[in-house]
Amino acid sequence: MGNFGQLMDGFAVALTAHHLMIMVVGVLLGLVVGVLPGLGAPNGVSLLLPLTFTMDPISAIILLTSMYWGALFGGSTTSILFNIPGEPSSVATTFDGYPLAKQGQAARALTLAFTSAGIGALTGVLVITLLSGWVANFALRFGAAEYFAVYFMAFASFIGMSGGSPFKTLVSMMLGFAAATVGIDTISGESRLTFEFDELIGGISFLIAVIGLFGLGELLLTMEEGLKFEGVKAKLDIRVIARTVAEMPRYWATLIRSALIGCWMGITPGGPTAASFMSYALGRRFSRRGRFFGKGEPEGIVAPETADHSAGSCALLPMLALGIPGSATAAVMMGGLMIWGLSPGPMLFSTRPDFVWGLIASMYMGNLIAVVLVLATVPLFAFILRAPFTVVGPLITVVCVIGAYTVANHMFDVWLALGFGIVGYVFKKLDYPLAPFVLAMVLGDKAEDAFRQAMLTSDGSPAIFFSNGLVATMMGLGLLLLCLPAISLLLKGRAATPKDGAAPAPEGRSA
């Protein structure tokens, strides 16, 4: 339990008045981002990131993670009150949340969602606390080949578990790698894929891609659908909240199952969106009340919310311990760490324990603050959402344009973001997953460096990736994951009609 002492040190870092204030601000910003459709967690964190360059890294990461918690919570509010998911990961919450709210139990539905989300998040943070040090220690033994194998596994699992077309996942991911290689090559110093455009020599920032793909792309989609918010009135009664919290223990089985699914999907890069759908589908199959799912069943809210949030927090574990983010938002945060001059991965635990454990401690606090704030601000956000989207949309657009500019003070970046916006719109409509793109963009250089270094040490023989048990196992697992779509296709071919029971596949729209 060496982690415990370090965690206490972390609390000492996180529990200063300054950091608590940052958490409150971050959570509130996150709630705004989560509530407004068209502004998601990855995009929100990208927009805020340039503003943190001058901050001290601990305060900066606390601000960004708090925003992340706020966004995860905020997404559920709109799902329940308006039947419109504010975040892709809260789509599954609409299935039972909105019907329950329509039955006049909006307060109960919201409380159910937020408490189970809080429980899910705390489980996730607990897993991080217990496992991160161990994983980091384990990873200290990694050489270049092992690192490449881990990257390979992460990317293979996207292709293997995406649920959508594996070809589209592959294209999206490789486009991300291609975008990452634009600019000066870190090893040889040559400029690559710039085609004599001076603007491209500095490379394409992943922040620009996120603002375009997730921000402007989502706005275009929302605009096209002509959103009208026709919400359920929410009046929060403290007695209803208390009664609902008291009924939580009744759902222990769903809570545990969903938290486990969430942790697993968060650590392997399945992401919160996939986790919430999976948890909902499994809940419907295994719960005794499964046949009531879809009609306003409390467990139908508890299941996706718990999984969503435990996955959301667990996605930070591989980011911290291995330098491999488990979700698009974690990828953006990891890019931030690198910009602040910290290198995520096992070394971070020994070089900056104050940072790592301060962050982990802040996760406990941030989530508690988020539960309280989200309950307190429901009426406010319900009010904001009654503003027509023709007003809110342009405001978000301005924020995105400014955000793209502030990344590096280049107008060229803004044009790029517009281009990415069109790509994001088309890709989303065609069910291309966007999270692999962002992950590949953030990890592109590191994966390539690991690959080239490994190949250098072996004089160009790929046998190095199978040279010892550890690396061979990881490469083998990766290859197996790559083949999963083909295997399931074969199995499907054998079973004449595919089962209709599962929830629609979440096509990789990871938060």
Added chain:
Amino acid sequence: MDISRSTMDIAAACATAAVGAVVCYGATLNGIAWGDSGPEPGYFPFYVGGLIILGSAGTIVQAWRRRAAGHDRPGADAGADSFLDGERLRTILAFFLPIVAMVAVSAWLGLYVGMALYIFYALRIAAGFRTLTAALAALAVVAVNFVIFEKLFMVPLLKGPILEAFGIY
């Protein structure tokens, strides 16, 4: 005008394949072979480009097969098969073109002027507010952003010639 989903699927895949080809070509400029000091800089991007082409080809084949299967069962999912129709395209363009205009104006006259004009346009023309309301809202947006970026976070935004003429840098 009505673009079907499978048409768009194939068109998008052709576009990504073209990007893949460009990446491959760009990689050959850096050298894709093994040099004296290990892989040349174009080695990794070349295979990335190759995989983009491979994935695009897979997508085209899938879309093609789905289309062939769709023809066998007329009427199946007819509503979900449309990617974009004329009306939706107009909505999108009415939203997107002003954004392009804002960015163009911003590049020329600075971000504050660009966002003011854009907000005014969006509220006055697109949302149908009164002229005064729209103008006040535009001013408010500029003021709020100015305080947040120039004062609170000390991140200067592009000013452009007009603001500079007034001595605001």
